[in-house]
Amino acid sequence: MGRDYQLPGFREFDGTALVLTCLANIPLAARRRAPMTVLLTCCTVVAWFLTLGYVPSLNLFGPLLAMYTVAATRPTRTALPGAAATAGVTFYSGMVVEVYTLWTALAQALVATLVAWLFGAGARRLADRNRRLLALAEELRREREARARSAVLAERIRIARELHDVVAHHMSVISVQAGLARYVLATDPATVGAALDTITDSSHEALEEMRRMLALLRVSDADPRGEGDGCDPAPGLGRLDELVERIRAAGVQVAVVVVGSPRPLPPGTDLCAYRVAQESLTNVLKHARGARANVTLDYGQPERLTIRVADDGPGAPDGPAHGHGLAGMRERARLYGGSLHAGTAPGGGFTVTLSLPVGVVPPGRHEPGVTGRRPSPPARPA
The missing domain is CATH 1.25.40 (Serine Threonine Protein Phosphatase 5, Tetratricopeptide repeat)
Structure with a gap:
């Protein structure tokens, strides 16, 4: 080389x-x-x-x-x-x-x-x-996963809130009526019969609301608005009278006052208002049995609805609050742009005040957490 x-x-x-x-x-x-x-x-x-x-x-x-x-x-x-x-x-x-x-x-x-x-x-x-x-690409993947987890968590919270609202109210009514029937079983057959009728009605109503909620959760891609499943509209203030009658049958005196002219509400707002009233009256039934409750629907402001549920019971119990009722009501209020205040009134008793904007939802648009629901008719003065 x-x-x-x-x-x-x-x-x-x-x-x-x-x-x-x-x-x-x-x-x-x-x-x-x-x-x-x-x-x-x-x-x-x-x-x-x-x-x-x-x-x-x-x-x-x-x-x-x-x-x-x-x-x-x-x-x-x-x-x-x-x-x-x-x-x-x-x-x-x-x-x-x-x-x-x-x-x-x-x-x-x-x-x-x-x-x-x-x-x-x-x-x-x-x-x-x-x-x-x-x-x-890795950041986008993590962001997609975070959004997916957030969506799953939000859906779980929504389902848990609906389950709580449906089960807690009806089971409270059933529990009270069952206790009443057992107490007067040998002395007052008429009261026992009325209590059993209330238990039957509450059971049927709970099953119907559970069926409606499960039907909405099973909506298919071919029918995304849930219009073909035959389920009834979600409850709203138009069914407030039925709710009040169940609470009265359980032994709580309830008075309903309507201020201003009732008007149709967007479906999500209507459902939120009904659920807050339902949870508030259920709490009266559970924690202030024998108290009187007043429900006020204030339509006086053009673009806002105020609901106030007050009782003359002992007020909030001492110690930390338990359960998910108040937290669920506050979440509902925030979801629809409103606010909720709850606490012991100065003169005694417990008051829950809900304030919601009631702007009209354009046709075809659905609010968060509401699928294929139509607005319920306005509540009638009681």
Whole structure:
């Protein structure tokens, strides 16, 4: 090899040249782990190789490849010393060839180093872009998962709220009536019969509301509005009289006062108002049995409905509140842009006040948590 590749004026390729060639090229295998170290090693060995008088073109590929790796993996400020070393070795190789002039050797060094630098910098920009795209894709994936978890949690809360409103009210009525029937079982058959009738009605009503809620949860993609399942409209203030009668049958005196002219409400607002009234009266039945309750529907403000349920019972119990009733009512109020205040009244008893905006919902638009429901007729003065 040494004798075949021999130029006049240069030293013959011998064992020393072979060792230096290996030292200049073998470190390239580790250039991605330590690119700057490999580059400086290659430049040093090649400069030594040229100083000993060997043919320059044999080992110039190593520094240029190492320079490309440095530019591709290191920032510009770090790569500048490596570029200077590469240009210096390339310039030196041109100078030892007598056919090159000073300017030709300088141009060769600058062009070769610049080409290696540009290719490496382009590869680094592409790698940075790919990393940013991967990070963005991962962020979008996490955001989608977070939204999905949030949607599932919101749906669970909505279902739990509906279950609580349906089950708690009717089971409270059934419990009170069952206790009353057991108490007067041997002495007042008429009262027992009335209590059993109330239990039957409450059971049927609870089953009907559960069926309606499950039907809405099972709406298919082909019938997204739930109009083909035959379920009745969701309860609203139009059924307030039925609710009041059940509470009265359970032994609580309830008076209903309507201020202003009743008017149709958007379906979600109507359901919210009914559920708050239902939960408030159920709490009176559970915690203030024997008290009197007053329900006030105030339509006096053009774009707002205020519902107040007050009783003359002992007020809120001492200690931390338990259950999900008040929390569920507040969530409903916030969902429809309203507010709810509950607490012990100054003169005794407990008061729940709900304030809701009652803007008209355009046809075809459905409010949050309401699927295919129609507004119930307004409540009638009692």
